Amino acid sequence: MKTVFEHIEYVKGQPHHIRKRVAFSAAAGVTALIALIWLGGSFATGAFAIHGGDALAGQPAAAAASNDTNNSLAGAAAALPPSSATVPAHIEIIDTTTAAAPSQKKAEQTVIPF
DSSP states (O other): OOOHHHHHHHHHTSOHHHHHHHHHHHHHHHHHHHHHHHHHHHHHHTTTOOOTTGGGGTSOHHHHHHHOSSSOSSGGGGOOOOTTOOSOOOOOOOOOOOTTOTTSOOOOOOOOOO
16 A cells, blocks of 8 residues: 555656646545534534524524524524614714824825736
């Protein structure tokens, strides 16, 4: 049986299209191995499990995911406002500059010639 170094020397002697195929196959194999380890770890920790069965009881899946704070894959995107919210959606801009520091030099725009 060949060692890895002997196989690398053998592949170096092959035409370019063969070397590209070997490199692509090795990259795909390593990627698949990492994906399988990640997927197995996710299933083992229960990250893909539906907890409590609320999603099947008529509650939206995003709301069911937001109830589980430890293993939620949806994160902040699934945060739903409470049903009693009367404030319309808005963006509030807060000015963080202070009036005591007007002497700071403003940044000049950088021009990149093409």
